[in-house]
Amino acid sequence: MSGGKFFDKTGLMRCPVCGTAFSRSGNALRCENGHTFDVSRKGYVHFAPNASPSRYDEALFASRRRILEAGFFDAVIDAVRAAMPADAGVVLDAGCGDGTFTKALARETTFGLDLSKDAILLAARGGGPILWTVGDLTKLPLADASVDVILNLFSPAHYAEFARVLKPDGRLLKLVPQEGYLREIRALMEDRLRRGIYSNEPVVSHLSERFTLLDRRRMTFTYPLSAEQAEDFLRMTPLTFGADAGELDASKLTEITIDVELLIAQK
Numbered sequence: 461m462s463g464g465k466f467f468d469k470t471g472l473m474r475c476p477v478c479g480t481a482f483s484r485s486g487n488a489l490r491c492e493n494g495h496t497f498d499v500s501r502k503g504y505v506h507f508a509p510n511a512s513p514s515r516y517d518e519a520l521f522a523s524r525r526r527i528l529e530a531g532f533f534d535a536v537i538d539a540v541r542a543a544m545p546a547d548a549g550v551v552l553d554a555g556c557g558d559g560t561f562t563k564a565l566a567r568e569t570t571f572g573l574d575l576s577k578d579a580i581l582l583a584a585r586g587g588g589p590i591l592w593t594v595g596d597l598t599k600l601p602l603a604d605a606s607v608d609v610i611l612n613l614f615s616p617a618h619y620a621e622f623a624r625v626l627k628p629d630g631r632l633l634k635l636v637p638q639e640g641y642l643r644e645i646r647a648l649m650e651d652r653l654r655r656g657i658y659s660n661e662p663v664v665s666h667l668s669e670r671f672t673l674l675d676r677r678r679m680t681f682t683y684p685l686s687a688e689q690a691e692d693f694l695r696m697t698p699l700t701f702g703a704d705a706g707e708l709d710a711s712k713l714t715e716i717t718i719d720v721e722l723l724i725a726q727k
């Protein structure tokens with residue numbers, strides 16, 4: 461069914477265990493050394509059988525989806541889209557979560573990869589051409605120089621792997637939160653936050669070891685919130701801050717700031 465889309469793309473892929481090429485074996489991808497990965501009828505491949513279970517629940521993803529659908533990130537998504545070369549045919553969204561951004565930015569051939577099986581199951585719902593994979597950023601199931609654009613949106617990076625799978629003139633587009641990002645929630649949480657103030661400089665210096673930074677674009681927006689949206693943003697805080705919002709008073713959250721930087725880089 462929707463899993464068949466993988467068998468047309470084996471040339472772009474490689475075994476994440478040993479790096480050899482895939483070919484079709486029944487309803488699975490099989491490498492030259494016999495590592496075999498079933499293509500699920502739900503339209504994804506699970507490349508990381510030892511992945512730890514996700515700590516994110518359905519309610520959290522539902523909140524996140526409502527926030528994205530309400531348009532809080534539309535301007536940011538538009539900026540990422542504008543930075544994608546027009547002729548980019550192969551896209552990898554590395555750390556794609558539930559795939560909402562992936563779907564908004566998809567091109568002819570688009571891989572979405574995340575270590576969370578729950579996230580990929582949500583992403584794959586409803587079918588479609590995107591090649592969803594449960595996988596590890598440090599062992600991408602993609603061939604060398606196979607990808608035109610890597611999207612790395614609010615997600616950890618592995619620059620050696622990114623450099624390997626990108627074509628020589630490929631682009632890396634990375635979105636990172638800035639110091640004002642969701643500052644209204646940070647103010648509510650005060651000293652309960654485990655993470656400090658965001659600084660991009662460690663991110664940029666790490667990226668610059670393997671990539672050349674072509675451009676960086678800061679985007680800052682503050683939006684009013686409805687009561688329901690305030691609850692949704694608070695429910696999302698484990699994704700954002702690694703801490704539980706607990707019994708925070710959502711009625712105190714009347715607006716929200718989106719403050720991010722888009723880093724545009726090349727090998």
Ligand SMILES: [Zn+2]
Nearest residue numbers: 475478491495
């Ligand atoms: Zn293998």
